[in-house]
Amino acid sequence: MAEAPAQTPPPRSITSNALTEAEAQTVNDLLTYLGEHSYAYDSHVQLINLMHKGLITHVHGDGGETSRSPHDYGLLADLRQAREAMDSRFAIGEDLWTDWLSDEIIIAKASDGEARISVMELCQKATQDEPMSVRIWQVYADWIESNYSACNDLPEFDQSGWSEDDKELCRELFTRDLLRGVLEKASSATQWRIDSGYVLFNRYMAIIQEDLLTAGAGESSVLKQLQNLYVERLKLPSAGWEEVAQMFWPVISKIHGSQWEAAMSHMNELAAPAKSQMASRMENEARLERAIESGDQTVAFEEFSRCLKWEKKQKRRGVHERELLSALYERALLRFPTYTEWWLDYVDHVISQMPSSHDPSSSALPLLERATRHCPWSGELWARRILRSDVERLPYAEIEAIKHRATNSSLLDVGGMEEMLQVLLEWSTYLRRNAFTSTSSEDDLDTAEVGIRMAIEDVQQAGRKVYGESFKGDPLYRLEKIHMKFLLQARRVDDARHVLSSLASSQQNSFEFWQLWYHWEILLWGHARLSDSHRVETTETAPQLATQVVEQMLSAKHIDEPEKAVALYVMHFQHNESVESLQAAGIVAREYRQRTTIRRAKEAEDLAMQQAQHPATSTTSIEEALPSANGEKRKREDDGGEVRTDAKKSKTQDAALITNGDIIDPIVAAAKRDRENCTITLVDVATDVTEADLKKFFRDCGTIKATNIVPGHVNELSIATVEFETVEDVITAKTRDGKTLNGSAISIRSGSRSTLYVANYPPEYDETAVRKLFDTYGEIISVRFPSLKYDSRRRFCYVQMLSGQQAQAAQDAMDGKMLDGQHRLLAKISDPDAKKDRSGASAEGRELFVKNIDFTASEVEVKEFFAQHGTVTSVHLLKRTDGKRLGNGFISFSTSEEAQKAVEATNNKPLRDRVLHVTIASARGGGVDKARKADIIVKHSASPEPSSANGRRASDTSMASGTRDAAVEEAAHNVRERKVAILNLPDTVNDARVRAVMEKHGSINKIQLRRDQNAAVVEFADIKAAFNVRAGVDCSALGAEVRTGDVAEIFAKGRKGPATGAGALGFSGMKPSTVARPGQQRGGRRGGLGFRRGGGAPSSEPHDGKSADEKATPVKSNAAFRAMFEESREVAPAKEHGV
Structure with a gap:
């Protein structure tokens, strides 16, 4: 059995003068966490780094000089135990090893000789974990050399703190031979490090030259030995080749005398391949050095990735390519020791x-x-x-x-x-x-x-x-397949069949399982029949066990691929059974197909009924709540001049998806879709690979939902992503790792934990702006915005990075970053399993929606009014974009009980002179949410608000007379001329982005998003600006296919019959608007222009804004309409005065 790992320090309350209060609390939390999760790598690193920081602070204090003994550090034992615990579970890496050795050296200098020996043993262990670390070898050699010099009383080394007993003990161990041996191992282990391996070689040669010359050996013999060592080294590529050659020069001059030029020329010939290889890598090394010196781990990771990709392309193009690539992997893994993909690549390479x-x-x-x-x-x-x-x-x-x-x-x-x-x-x-x-x-x-x-x-x-x-x-029952193979090899066929039978209950809906079982039975049956000298088809010789399998397969009610199942069933009887059995099988197969069709239709019907009970939220206009220029509410009308009667109808096709005959709720489908865990990333994809090639390459691995190819730079390979339907498909797809696609061996990586959930960025940000936020942290595969069709207030996106490490770096750098001084960015690694139910005041039932609030009432006054009934946590009074209040607002309480109490106490009660209408705000499906999901209106008043009303308080009911400002009249009647349609608008684009693009061309009064037509209507303040935009402007920032046009084009698709008149030419937006003449409303208010006195019965004609006479009237020009309009302005006041 494997040796049990060392225990982490037990959880306890830790305090230390060397740590801040927050750091001490973090240490306590980490100890508790590691007690339950002992293999949490990052927590081990964080704990050790905090304790190491405390030791350095304790020893050196603020002045930087040693002031206290390391043995007095209260957490020293815990630090050592934490390091031992981590080392027993992981290789801790170059950085942590360097800190560990430096700490133990500080402690050993304040201890006896035994401690110094322990440090040497620790150095040996470190070099075994990281054999190509120049830093660790340097520390090891420095420690041996310093102790050797101190033990032997060499004058240039500090001998303070040494007792005679310690010197005697260490003198036998820390010898010159040990130092030479360590440097020899270091030089050999790092010889392929072209960046810094020469440093250890030069140090080794210095001590070799000194030892050989003092050994009393013949000078010629010594020089020959040195020459051989230098020649072999100079044949290797190295950034320090010139420096090594300079050290070799005195040896050559002594050996060859006046013939030194010929000898040096010969040496250059021998070293030519090495120098050529180094020259080809100089640019890469320079870029890599700059990346490391920058301290940016993401930049360093990208540079190592690029260098590794370049180095792998050099295979079989020169000598030492295998060793140089191995050394580069070692260097990369010293910097990123836990990156699994590089370890796998390195192992495969070796x-x-x-x-x-x-x-x-x-x-x-x-x-x-x-x-x-x-x-x-x-x-x-x-x-x-x-x-x-x-x-x-x-x-x-x-x-x-x-x-x-x-x-x-x-x-x-x-x-x-x-x-x-x-x-x-x-x-x-x-x-x-x-x-x-x-x-x-x-x-x-x-x-x-x-x-x-x-x-x-x-x-x-x-x-x-x-x-x-x-x-x-x-x-995928992979272990069970191995078990079956074992049992077959052991000649235990029935036991192997029992394994398949035991899987039938869990795999009964998997056609792939039944197909496997069927072919397995057919294979065994065919093997048994090979011994028959003459094949006669009878009922007894038919593959009865295979027949039982296909019959059992059709008994499964919800098999995933019924068409393939019934095809296999029929094929079996065609190939292996009697004609009578085949006839019966045809009947069974037809009945099965009918049952499948009926079942699917029933499921579709049930789901359609379910959808009918919960229809899609109707689209209503926030514009209805906004006062128009004359103070009255503006009626909702389509920009084509027609009042749509079907605007509030629920459309099943908008609420459901139909796939292979099965109707799936899009909201349910979205919830089940797991892009993060069902996506793989392909690296080193040939530039000529298409999405069709990818689908063909993975066609046997599962159902592919989406593919994406990110083209590489010049002469570089591409990156691609493939999204599968299930996690099992991903597992299968990973088996194709390393296979060749269009001449390039692809590398497959998991897409999990490589996607960022990004939210709370400025609303006008598009894909380009989002990419700029994250492109410095790695390769961005895609930026995915959500559909705004059902909720226009959504403002988040998903940014998929090339690897999980890049995504983590982006999260660490960008999460919580303030943008434009107003928006604090949210950037978290997307985790579908961590989704939580909605929370907040609205979801918890402690938020009120209040209507009919006095426009002049301040938030403080409203808060004081509601605070009589509970603790008010927030007040939000709704405003228009011009800053004017709407008379509505949200009030949040600390508890739902207080909110309910406030509703009972304030609903239909007055605040100032207005009666409030107070309800509990609905988290979903309420009136406010309908407005949020409706067409979004961004509106500026067409006329200035009156500064006063002759001392009267403004009312929510308009008391304006029919007399209006001329500019207001003009704005009301040329509104259609000022409207422009934006067509082919993706449903991921919000109103802020539309506004940002359109405001470059003129001032905007209103933006109306029409999600049902994939369009938007923009109302400009100026006719000229609208005309220029309608003629055509660059809208590529909104989408590749977005263009501008006439408003009539939006509704042309839904009309029957060809367009005629001016609208057919695309200029219907320039027609003057007709004057609607509704009946007189009660209240006795004077009608303005276009209103008859005395009232009248409602018209029975279709409410399309035109009478029959008007429809028959020829279309007037703009000039004729303006003349008529001016005449009406003169006539209307005269009629009001009885003229």
Whole structure:
């Protein structure tokens, strides 16, 4: 069994003068959390970094000089225990190792010789974890050299704090030979690091030269040894090649004397390939160095990714390519030690360079061991390690220990079910192979069966733990397939069939399962018939067990692919059964098809009835609540001049989706759609790959819902995403990782935790603006805005990054960032499983909607009025875009009981001179929500508000007479000329974006979004601006196919018959509006222009705004209409005075 990991420090209340109060509380919280989640990598790192910071602060204080003993640090024992606990679970990485060694060196300098030896042992362990870390090797060599010098009383080293006993103890260990040996290992381990490996080599050569010269050996012998070392090193590419050559120069001059030029020329010839390789990488190295020095982890990650991609393209193009790529992987993983994809790539690269048959002299297991220590949550890495162990012929006990180490590394809690399943799959496959080798015994067979059964049980237990008691096992039944294969090899056919039979209850609706079982039975039947010398078809020789399978398949009521099921059923009888059976099967198949059709129709009908009981929210205009220029409410009318009678009808096609005959509620469908976990990302996609190629490549993996290709830059490969219907499809698709598509080997990554949920950005932000917010943190695959068809107030989007690490970096940098001084951005990694029910005042029933509030009442006055009945938490009085109040507002209380009490006390009660109408605000489906989901109106008053009313208080009921300002009259009558249609408008575009684009061309009075026609109507303040926009302007910021046009075009699609007259030419918007003449309203108010006195019966004609006479009247020109309009203005006042 695997050794148990060390325990984390126990949770307790920690206080320290070296930490702030907030830091101490964080340490307490982390200790508590790690007590329950001991494999939480990030929490381990955070805890250790905080305690390390406290140690440095304690030792050095504020002045930067050592002031206190490290042994007095109160959290020293906890820090050491935390590091041991993390090291027993993970390889902690270069940065944490460097901090750990520096801390222990500080402590050892204040301790005895035993502590100094412990630091050396710790250095050895660090170099095993990170063998290519120049920093760690430097610390190791420095420690050996400083102790060697102090023990031997060398004058240039500080000897304070050393006792004679400590010197005697360390003098035997810290020797010159040890230092030389460490530097030799360091030089060899880092020789392929072209950026800094030469530093350790130069240090090694300096001590070699000094030792050889002082050893008394012959000078020529010494020089020859040095020459050989330098020549071999100079044959390797290195950024410090010139520096190494300078150190070699004195050796050459002594050996060759006056012939040094020829010797140096020969040396340059030998080093030419290395120098050429280094020259080709200089630009990459410079960019990589700048990225690392910037301190930006995202930039560094992108540069390493780019360099790795470039290096992989250099395969088989020169010497040392394999070693250089391996060294680059090591450098990248030193910087990002937990990035699983790079470890997998590195392992694949190393194994691919090894011979197909195992060579005992080379092993990939040390690399795989390091990989699983750095990423113990990766089931794929553990599976590779088990597989490689079998390839390298490790004994069963050692492979079993690896499996136990994997399953004890909290794979389920950190990696999830799929990671755990990958380990158990590889382990079960190994057990099956091991049971049937030439040297296997009966014990091996028993061990294999027990192990495979236990693996299946482990999955069942883990599934119930994660998904609850409803978990039915791996949907792809992969372990069960291995079990069946084992039983078949053991000649236990009935037991194998029993495995399939036991799966039938959980897989009864899966056509793929029945197809597998059927073909399995047919294969066994065909194998048994091979021994027959003459084939005679009889009932007894027919594949009866296969027949039972297809019959049982058709008994499943909800099989996922009924058409394929019935086709398989008929095909079986056609190929294998008698003519009588085939005739009966045809009848059964026809009845099955009929039942399927009836069932689907019934389901569609039930869902349609359900939709009818909950119709879609009707579209109403907020404009109805806004006073017009003359103070009265403006009637809702379509911009084409027709009053729509069907505007409030529920349309089933807008509330449901019909897919393959099944009607699905779009809201339910959206809730079930899990893009985050059902999407994969493809890297290294050839530039000529199309979406059709992707669908063809993954056609056998499952149902593809969407594909997207992000073109690469010049001479670079592309990136693509494929969204599947289910998580099981994703699992299947991952098996195609590394396969070739159009000549390029693609890399498949999971799309989970790579998508950001972004909200609360300025409403006018479009895709370009959102991309600018996040493009510095990685490659953006897509920006997805929600449909605003059912809720125009939605303002969020999803930004999919190339990897989860990029998404995390973007979240860390952008979440909570203030934009334009008003909007605090929300940027969180999207997690469909973390969705919560709505909360807030409205959802909790403690928000009131109040109507008929006095326009002059302030928020303070309203709050004081309602505060008599409870604690008011907020007051929001609705305003128009011009700042004028609407007379409505929302009042929030601290509890729903207070809100209900306030309704009872204030509804139909006066505030000032107005009677309030108070109700509980509805979270969904109320009048306010209908307005929110309706066409959105952004309106400016066409006339200025009166400054006073002769000392009278303004009323909510208009008392304006028929006499109006000339400008107001003109604005009211040329409104159609000032309206422009925006066509082909995507339902993801809101009114703010429309406004931002249109206001570039002139002042706007109103914007009306028409979601049902994918259009918008913009009313400009100026006729000229409207004419210019209608003629055509650039609207590409709103969508690729968006264009401007006449308002009549919006409604032309719904009219029967061809358009005629001016409207057919696209200029109906320039026609003068007709004057509607409704009957006199009660209240005795004077009618303005176009109103008859004395009232009249309502017209029985269709209410389309035109009488029969008017419809027959020829269309007048603008000039004729204006003349008529001026005449009417002169006649109307005369009639009012009795003239």
